[in-house]
Amino acid sequence: MLRQHLEPVTVDPEGVIDFTQIYFRSVLSVFLTNSEVGMTKYVAPTEDMEFILFDLLDAENEWSQIPALQGLERGTAKAVLQQSAKVAQQTMAPLSQTGDEEGAHWKDGLVSAPTGFAEAFAEITEGGWLGVSGNPEFGGQGLPKMLSVFVEEMFWGANTNLWLYGTLTLGAGICIEAHADEDTKALYLPKLYQGAWTGAMALTESHCGTDLGLIKTTAQPNPDGTYAITGTKIFITSGDHDLAENIVHLVLAKLPDAPGGTRGISLFLVPKYTPDASGMIDARNGFESASIESKMGVRGSATSVINYDRARGIMLGEPNQGLACMFTMMNYARLSVGLQGLGLGDLAYQVSSAYAKDREQGRAPTGPTSPNQSADAILVHPDVRRMLMTQRAYVEGSRAFSAFVGMMLDRSRFLQDAKATRFVELLTPVAKAFMTDRGMDGALLAQQTFGGHGYIREWGVEQIVRDVRIAQIYEGTNGIQALDLIGRKVLKDGGRTVAELIAELKQEAVLEAFQKELDDAFACWLDCTDWLVANAKEDPNLAGSASVDYLDLAGHVLFAWLWSRMALVGDDSKRNLARFFFDKLLPKIKFLDGTIRAGSRTLMEPKQDWF
Numbered sequence: 001m002l003r004q005h006l007e008p009v010t011v012d013p014e015g016v017i018d019f020t021q022i023y024f025r026s027v028l029s030v031f032l033t034n035s036e037v038g039m040t041k042y043v044a045p046t047e048d049m050e051f052i053l054f055d056l057l058d059a060e061n062e063w064s065q066i067p068a069l070q071g072l073e074r075g076t077a078k079a080v081l082q083q084s085a086k087v088a089q090q091t092m093a094p095l096s097q098t099g100d101e102e103g104a105h106w107k108d109g110l111v112s113a114p115t116g117f118a119e120a121f122a123e124i125t126e127g128g129w130l131g132v133s134g135n136p137e138f139g140g141q142g143l144p145k146m147l148s149v150f151v152e153e154m155f156w157g158a159n160t161n162l163w164l165y166g167t168l169t170l171g172a173g174i175c176i177e178a179h180a181d182e183d184t185k186a187l188y189l190p191k192l193y194q195g196a197w198t199g200a201m202a203l204t205e206s207h208c209g210t211d212l213g214l215i216k217t218t219a220q221p222n223p224d225g226t227y228a229i230t231g232t233k234i235f236i237t238s239g240d241h242d243l244a245e246n247i248v249h250l251v252l253a254k255l256p257d258a259p260g261g262t263r264g265i266s267l268f269l270v271p272k273y274t275p276d277a278s279g280m281i282d283a284r285n286g287f288e289s290a291s292i293e294s295k296m297g298v299r300g301s302a303t304s305v306i307n308y309d310r311a312r313g314i315m316l317g318e319p320n321q322g323l324a325c326m327f328t329m330m331n332y333a334r335l336s337v338g339l340q341g342l343g344l345g346d347l348a349y350q351v352s353s354a355y356a357k358d359r360e361q362g363r364a365p366t367g368p369t370s371p372n373q374s375a376d377a378i379l380v381h382p383d384v385r386r387m388l389m390t391q392r393a394y395v396e397g398s399r400a401f402s403a404f405v406g407m408m409l410d411r412s413r414f415l416q417d418a419k420a421t422r423f424v425e426l427l428t429p430v431a432k433a434f435m436t437d438r439g440m441d442g443a444l445l446a447q448q449t450f451g452g453h454g455y456i457r458e459w460g461v462e463q464i465v466r467d468v469r470i471a472q473i474y475e476g477t478n479g480i481q482a483l484d485l486i487g488r489k490v491l492k493d494g495g496r497t498v499a500e501l502i503a504e505l506k507q508e509a510v511l512e513a514f515q516k517e518l519d520d521a522f523a524c525w526l527d528c529t530d531w532l533v534a535n536a537k538e539d540p541n542l543a544g545s546a547s548v549d550y551l552d553l554a555g556h557v558l559f560a561w562l563w564s565r566m567a568l569v570g571d572d573s574k575r576n577l578a579r580f581f582f583d584k585l586l587p588k589i590k591f592l593d594g595t596i597r598a599g600s601r602t603l604m605e606p607k608q609d610w611f
Contacts, residue, residue: 041354041460042093042158042347044085048396049150050078052403055569056562059146062407066414069144077147080132084151087127088158091120096159099300100463104241106292106302111240114300117162121243124162125195129155130169135177138189145413146406152336153402157343160467161300165198165238167336172199172248175329176269179317184269187279188248197246197271201329202233202306209235210480212252212323213261219253219268219313228310229253229270232290235474239304240272240289246281247272249306250329251313252322259320267322268313286311297466331424333475334432335405341439342398344468348439349391351461352446355453356384378449386584387445393581394438396574397559400566405431419500426489426497427558429481434555436471437478443468482547485554491536491543495529498554502526510564511575517582518564521589525557528593535599545600553592560586 053059054074063069099114113121124130133148134140155163173192177185191197208214217231229251233239240247249270258264273281289304317325356379360370364380378384405427411420443465447454454461472478490498502522510518532550536542560582567578 041351042089042096043350044081044088044154044158045346045399046078046081046085046150048399049081049153049403051570052400053077053147053150056400056566057146057403057407059144062146062410063144066144066410068142068414069410072144072147080143080147081150083127084129084154087124087129088154091123092155092159092162095120095162097460097463099159099161100297100467103299104292104302106289109288109290110242111289111292111302111304112242113165113302114161117165117300118243120159120162121165121195124155124166128193130166130195131173131193133170134173134193135189138177138185139193140173140189144406145409146403149335149339149402149406150399152339153343153346153399155343156336156340157347160340160344161298164298164301165241165243166195168201168238168333169195169197169199171201171329171332171336172250174332175250175267175325176316178328179267179325180269180314184314184316187275187277188269191246191275191279192248196244197248198238198241198244200236200239200247200249201326201333202236202239202249202251202270203326204233204235206232206234210476212265213263215252215254215265217251217253217308219255219266219315220310221255222312227253227268227313227315229268229287229308229313230310231308233306233308235293236304236306237301237474239302239306240292241302245273246275249287250316250326251308252326253313255319262323264320265322266319267316267325269316270308270311270313274312295470297463297468297470330475331428334428334481335402335409337471337475338398338431338433338435339402340471341436341468342395342402343439344464344471345391345398345435345439345442346395348443348446348461348464348468349388349395351459351464352391352449353388355450356388384449387449389577389580390585391442391445393563393577393585394442394559396566396577397562397581398435398438400562401435401558402431404562419504422497423501423504426485426501429485429489430551430555430558432475433472433478433481433485433551436468437552438555439468440465440472478551479548482551483544485551486532486543486547490529490550491533495526495533498529499526505561508561508565509568510561511567511578514560514564514567514578514582517586518560521557521560521586524589524593525554528553528596531597539600541600541604545603546596549592549595553589553596556586556589556592 060074063072095116099117102114104114105112128141129151131140132143132151133145136142169192173189176188192199203212205215217229217233219227219229222228231253251268251270252265253268254264255266270285272285274283274285276282287306287308290307291305293303295303357377359378360373360375361378362375364376369376369380408420408423411417412424447461447465450459450461453459532546563578563581567575
């Protein structure tokens with residue numbers, strides 16, 4: 001069978017990856033997909049992805065500066081995009097609506113995914129798609145993040161419900177690689193990259209979500225150096241299912257002598273089945289799925305309530321340092337959720353754009369464009385164009401932004417670039433919140449473009465609205481992302497990282513037609529940052545009152561820079577859309593700056609009993 005050729009990618013003694021193997025894997029993987037399935041309404045935007053990689057960000061030059069990536073060439077990257085696009089279009093997309101309609105199942109403690117998901121997930125794992133960014137020493141492919149973000153975008157857009165069973169596996173692998181000992185890495189990482197085992201993140205409890213210092217789950221030391229984990233976690237995405245032989249939970253819990261609050265949290269690796277030293281599954285561990293949630297959206301994804309009853313676990317990292325360790329996975333997950341917003345926002349644009357070309361209603365304001373028809377396509381109406389162009393401007397801006405953040409992640413990971421690391425920390429909450437907010441906006445605009453048909457299930461648009469809504473909530477609500485940005489990333493260093501990033505961005509050439517407007521936008525962001533730094537100490541509520549608007553302002557300015565760059569290196573289509581962004585969307589920063597400077601008084605004056 002062809003899958004026998006999909007051996008782990010090898011690394012030479014100096015750590016250089018043989019990228020010809022990745023090309024071979026990506027080509028073979030398409031033959032493992034269901035090639036008989038017809039085209040679906042999701043079309044992978046590989047042409048725009050290639051434009052961003054090679055025209056906007058000069059990926060080949062970027063990779064040539066990183067020793068571990070010097071063998072990666074345009075042809076290999078294009079093959080990865082093309083083959084992952086086929087998986088998304090042919091294997092994943094046809095199951096999106098049926099998986100939503102059927103939903104995941106729970107019966108007598110057993111959890112099963114919707115019909116067809118097992119076969120599709122097997123094709124994803126056999127193609128090596130869960131290990132694309134994994135460490136090659138343990139069977140991963142070692143691809144750069146600025147490339148793998150596009151693989152994720154396509155999988156999110158094609159079938160969010162199915163990809164939720166895979167995406168946390170990637171994050172679990174990153175966390176284990178960063179914080180586990182060598183034996184644990186060697187035991188768990190190959191299985192995760194292969195998809196034989198999947199990952200899950202167990203943080204939330206019924207009485208605490210954001211304030212994790214309140215968790216009650218306990219970890220009692222065992223004589224053999226392991227720990228007995230006891231407690232109940234909720235909202236555990238892919239916490240239990242039937243798509244893999246084992247599920248590896250990363251669980252936050254407290255030791256008996258732990259200090260109070262978040263300072264007393266430790267992180268534990270808790271598998272569903274405990275493996276022996278060779279990786280063979282042994283006994284069932286002490287946890288079970290008590291139920292799965294009945295949800296508004298992502299109904300095909302199993303979200304479990306998990307009861308741990310002296311489940312055997314291994315500590316990752318140091319005692320009472322679990323939250324810091326978990327942030328390794330959470331930060332990955334936050335970028336990935338931003339890509340969920342992008343993928344579904346693109347799907348919303350695709351279906352609403354196609355609908356607007358076919359749906360005939362009314363006549364163009366300047367006169368009929370289809371005189372032989374009883375009406376013109378609704379695409380002739382200015383307001384319909386406003387909705388479609390708004391969607392597309394944010395989608396293509398988000399795609400460029402995700403690759404830019406991926407590039408900073410690559411510099412941080414492969415080069416230990418301290419400046420890139422600071423930029424990643426600053427940009428991660430923007431990537432999660434801004435891209436998911438715009439994804440939700442795009443889904444609603446698509447539904448509005450459809451009119452009444454957008455409210456009907458068979459068209460699929462209402463599913464997009466339901467599926468993208470959770471992206472604004474999980475992995476830290478967007479309000480929490482905004483607080484993280486303004487409190488931990490901006491006020492903490494007096495705005496120095498913002499100023500440093502803007503200075504860096506200003507070094508890149510942009511289309512001259514946008515230079516003045518872009519300079520004004522940068523000045524607005526800097527002035528607003530300085531004002532917040534100067535006034536936050538006097539008003540403890542200022543950061544909280546300004547945080548969401550500040551993140552929104554930052555996102556629009558960053559997108560303006562990207563659009564001015566895309567206009568420089570792109571064609572007339574890019575320049576037209578850039579002009580739309582500057583004319584119709586960027587002016588929002590003036591409003592946002594005004595609401596920020598209004599302060600917190602009107603929010604905080606009403607007494608609690610007024611509400």
